[in-house]
Amino acid sequence: MKCAVIMFPGSNCDIDCYHVLSEVLGQPAEYVFHKEKFGPGDFDLIVLPGGFSYGDYLRAGAIARFSPAMDSVLKAAEAGKLIIGICNGFQILLEAKLLPGAMKRNRDLKFHCHDVYLRVDNDETPFTRLYKKGEIIRLPIAHGEGNYYADVQTIEKLKAENRVVFTYCDRDGNVSDAANPNGSVENIAGIINEQGNILGMMPHPERSSEEILGNTDGKRLFESILRHIEGRTTYGR
Amino acid sequence: MAGREDAKKLGLADYEYDEIVKTLGREPNHLELGMYSVMWSEHCSYKNSKPVLKRFPTSGPRVLQGPGENAGIVDIGDNLAVVMKIESHNHPSAVEPYQGAATGVGGIIRDIFTMGARPVALLDSLRFGNPDEPRVKYLFGGVVSGIADYGNCMGIPTVGGEVYFDDSYRDNPLVNAMCVGIIRCDRIVRGKAAGVGNSVMLVGSATGRDGMHGASFASEELSEDSVAKRPSVQVGDPFTEKLLLEACLELLQNDWVVGVQDLGAAGLTSASCETAARAESGIELDVSLVPRREENMNPYEVMISESQERMLVIVEKGHEEDVRKIFEKWDLNAVKIGTVTADGMLRILENGTVVAEVPAKSLADGAPSIKRESRKPFYMEDIDIDLSSIEIPEDLNNVLLKLLSSPNIASKAWVYQQYDYTVRTDTVVPPGSDAAVLRIKGTKKGIALTTDCNGYYCFLDPYEGGKQAVAEAARNLVVSGAKPLAITDCLNFGNPEKPEVYYQFEKCVDGMAEAASFLGTPVISGNVSFYNETKDNAIYPTPVVGMVGLLEDVEKRxxxxxxxxxxxxxxxxxxxxxxxxxxxxxxxxxxxxxxxxxxxxxxxxxxxxxxxxxxxxxxxxxxxxxxxxxxxxxxxxxxxxxxxxxxxxxxxxxxxxxxxxxxxxxxxxxxxxxxxxxxxxxxxxxxxxxxxxxxxxxxxxxxxxxxxxxxxxxxxxxxxxxxxxxxxxxxxxxxxx
CATH class of the missing domain: 3.90.650.10 (PurM-like C-terminal domain)
Incomplete structure (x- = not known):
C-alpha cells in the first residue's frame, strides 16, 4: 500500500501518521510537501494530517485547500483513491467541499485534549471493515474547532445514506449531550463521501495504534485500509 | 550624545553610566545607551544573581552543556542528548495574560531548537492568586489559553507542570515555561559568531515596534502604571514559529552553519553581542538591511525591538544563497545583515554610516555585578506553632474531602486538557501523574519530566524549601522509574534590592545547591526573575525546579x-x-x-x-x-x-x-x-x-x-x-x- 502524507505549512501530525504507516504497519510512505503535485495513480492512500495549516488564523483548513498539492488530492479523489482527513485534515476536506458541512469552534470555546468513546456506525467502508457496526471504541481527540455543523437536509441525507461513520458516545454506547465533547450536530465525529473513498474524522487513530500508548483501537482503522487495498482475506485483528 | 539623566530614564544607575563612559572612553550616544540599558537590565545581565548562582553544581559526567548557552544539554547515551531550559514570562503575563504566556512558550521553544534539537515536550509552572477573585480568573484563563494556543499549534505536547494558588501571587502571577528537546550529540549547534568574514543573517519574521524595552519592563516592580506597558508585551505567531522551527532544523543539517541564536529579550542587540562575545569576535551589521513590518523605524527601534519568531544565523561566507533557499521553501525571510569581524566590536550601521560602536563583550557580559545586602526576614523568627493548642477535628472524612477539593491538591485536568499532550505519540505517561514519561522512538529509552516547587515552604524556610524543591522533583521522577539526571531552574523572587528578599534568594539557592549536589543532579540551565512584587508585597520565594530523568527501558515505567x-x-x-x-x-x-x-x-x-x-x-x-x-x-x-x-x-x-x-x-x-x-x-x-x-x-x-x-x-x-x-x-x- 503506497501512502502519502501531505505536509501543509503548520501540519503537526504528519510525522505521527507517517510513523504509524511506515513503522507500525510497515508500508511504504512518503511526505508530499504542499507545494508539490503528484499523479492520481501515485498513491493508494492519501492522508491529510492534523495540525494548524496556515495557523488556522482564518477558518481551520480555509487556506490549505488552495495548496498546489490539493489539486492532486482532488484528482486522486476523482480517480477513487482512498483519502483520510484527520482533525485539521477533516477540516480541510470540508473546506475543499470533498465532504459536506462545516466546523465551528467547540461550544465551550476551549481546546479539548482527552479520550472519547465512539460508536462505529458503518463497518462497510474501506476504513472501518475491521470494526463491527455498533462497536464502542476509544480514541483521543485534540482540537479547538471540532464542532461539526450541517443543515438538517444534509444530516438527513448523511444518515439515510449511512455516511455517518463515527458518533461520540459514552462508555456504554449512549449517544448523549454529556458524551458530546464539542457540540457537533447529532454527536457526529466522522463522515464519509457518497463514493465511499473519502473519510473525515476529528479523533486521532494514529495516536492510538500502539500498545505502549495504552490503546490500539485506532490501529484497526489503518489495518482496514490496508486490507481493503491489498484485498487480503485473512488479515488478523 | 546621551548623558547621565538619559541613562537614569532608561533604568541605568550612575555607576553603570560611569562604567559605560569608561569602557567607551567617551559618552555613549542615544542608541548605544539604549543597547546598554537593555543588556544591563537584570533580565539580561543577571547582575544581581551571578555571584550566588556560582554556588550551583553545574557539571557532571553526562553534562554536555551547562549554563551560559541558549539551553543546557545532558547526555542520555546512544549518541542522543536532552536539551532543556525553563524561563519566566511573569510580568508580560501580569498585564496581558494571553500574549504574555503565549510568547513565553514561543521564546523557550526557540531556545531549544536554536541548538539544533527537535522540541519534544513543554511543561508550565504557574502561580496565581485566589481563583475566586474575578481578576485572578481572568489571568488564569488567559494564561492557560495563551499556552494552549501556542504550544498546540506548534505540535509540541504540553505534558506537565504545576498550578498553585496563593494570595501572594495575586497581582504578580508566575508563568514559567519549560521546553525539552532531543538532539544527536554530534549535531549540537552553539550561539557563536565565529570566523572572521562569515555572514550574519537574520531569518524568520520581519521586525516591528512590538516588545520595545520588554527586558527592562521585566526588571522592575509591577505597579498601577504597568498596564500602560502593555505595548512592551510581544505578540506571538505560533504558525510562523512552526515554519521557523522546521526551516532551522533543515538548515542545521549543514556543516557550514557556524552558529545560531534566537532573538528574545533585547532582540537584535542581545543576539548580536552575545554571539560575538561567546566567540570573542565582533559583528558589523547594517540596520537598513533588516526586513521591517512597520515604516520609518529608526536604528534604536530596530536594535531593541522584541518582535518574535526571529533568529540570527551565522554561516560560512558563500553559503548565503543556500540559507535563503531553505527559508524560501518555508516562506520566510533570510537576509544577510552583517559580517563577523575580528575587532570585538559590535558596530551598527545605517545605510553604511556607523551609528553605534561598542565592545560586544562589555555589552554582553560587562554589567557590573552587585552583591546585595542580605538580612533574615523578621517574620521567620516568629513562625513556630504550638500544635498542642490545635484541636484535632472530629470528622476526618470531611477534612480529607476538603483537602482533595483544595485547588492546590485537586485535579488539574481543567488546565491540561486544554493542552495537546498526545501529539507526537510519545507521551506514555500523560499529565496527572507524578511525572510525565515520554518514549524516545528508535530506542528502548524514555525520559521522565517534572517541575516542582513549594513556594510556601520556601517562604517559611528558604533553605529547607530550596532543598525540598529539588528532592521532590527527583522523587517524582524516581516513582516513575526514572533516574534523575539534571535540573533547569527558574528562580522567581521579589525585589533583590531588599535585603530580606535577597536573603530568601541566597538561602533557596544554597538549599537547592546542597540537594542537587547530594542527589547528583547538576543545574544545566535556568533563569532568574526578580522584581516579582507589587505595592511592597513580594511573592513567595519560588525557585521552580525542572528536572529530567532517564529510563533505560521505558517498558519499566x-x-x-x-x-x-x-x-x-x-x-x-x-x-x-x-x-x-x-x-x-x-x-x-x-x-x-x-x-x-x-x-x-x-x-x-x-x-x-x-x-x-x-x-x-x-x-x-x-x-x-x-x-x-x-x-x-x-x-x-x-x-x-x-x-x-x-x-x-x-x-x-x-x-x-x-x-x-x-x-x-x-x-x-x-x-x-x-x-x-x-x-x-x-x-x-x-x-x-x-x-x-x-x-x-x-x-x-x-x-x-x-x-x-x-x-x-x-x-x-x-x-x-x-x-x-x-x-x-x-x-x-x-x-x-
Missing part, C-alpha cells in the same frame, strides 16, 4: 494508580509528626506558619534508591510520592487514579491529624503483589530504608484507621467515587462559576 485488588500497600520512609507549612494547617485550621517539614538528604537518597531498584526489579505495581495533603491524600490519589479502594490501619504514636495530613518528607507509597513482599522487605533492609505495610488494595471505599496502642483514635472511610468527585471537579467549578 511505573505509575501512581493502584492496579489490582489484593495488592499490598506499603509506605517507604517514615511518618513524622510535622504539620508546619501543611495545606491542612493553612486551609483547614486557618493557620499560616510552622516550620516546613525537614528533609534529611541521606534518608531521601536511600528512599529514592530503594524505590528505583524495586521498580527496576519489577517488584511493585504502583508508586506515588507523598506531598501536599500528606499520607491520606497520597493514598486517596492512588485510589482515584486506579478507580479502586484501599483498606488499612496504622499503629502509631503520632497524633492522627499529623499522621494523615502532615507533609513529612522522603515518603513514597507503593502497591505490590503480596508474593513480592518478602523480596521487597529484604531489599529495603539491604538499602537501610524503613517500610511499613499499610493495608491492601480493595474495591469499594478508601478506609484507613489510625490506632494508638490498639485504640482507634481516628478514621477515614469514604467511597472512592465521592473522593473522585471532590478532587476531580474543584477547579472547574471555581473557574467556571
Amino acid at each position: 511505573c505509575t501512581m494508580e493502584f492496579k489490582k485488588e489484593g495488592d499490598v500497600v506499603v509506605l517507604l520512609g517514615d511518618n513524622t509528626d510535622e504539620l508546619g507549612g501543611s495545606v491542612y494547617l493553612k486551609e483547614i485550621i486557618g493557620l499560616r506558619g510552622g516550620r516546613p517539614p525537614r528533609l534529611n538528604l541521606d534518608v531521601e537518597k536511600k528512599v529514592q534508591d530503594c524505590c528505583l531498584k524495586a521498580i527496576e526489579l519489577g517488584l511493585i505495581r504502583s508508586a506515588h510520592d507523598v506531598t501536599e495533603g500528606g499520607l491520606s491524600v497520597a493514598l486517596a490519589e492512588s485510589c482515584i487514579a486506579g478507580n479502586i479502594g484501599f483498606s488499612g490501619e496504622i499503629e502509631t504514636e503520632i497524633r492522627p491529624d499529623a499522621l494523615l495530613f502532615g507533609e513529612g518528607q522522603s515518603r513514597i507509597i507503593m502497591s505490590l503483589p503480596e508474593e513480592n513482599l518478602s523480596l521487597f522487605q529484604q531489599l529495603a533492609k539491604e538499602l537501610d530504608v524503613n517500610i511499613t505495610v499499610l493495608g491492601f488494595v480493595k474495591s469499594g471505599n478508601f478506609k484507613l484507621e489510625v490506632k494508638m496502642k490498639g485504640q482507634n483514635v481516628g478514621k477515614v472511610d469514604i467511597p472512592v467515587d465521592k473522593l473522585a468527585l471532590s478532587w476531580g471537579n474543584a477547579i472547574k467549578w471555581k473557574v467556571e462559576n
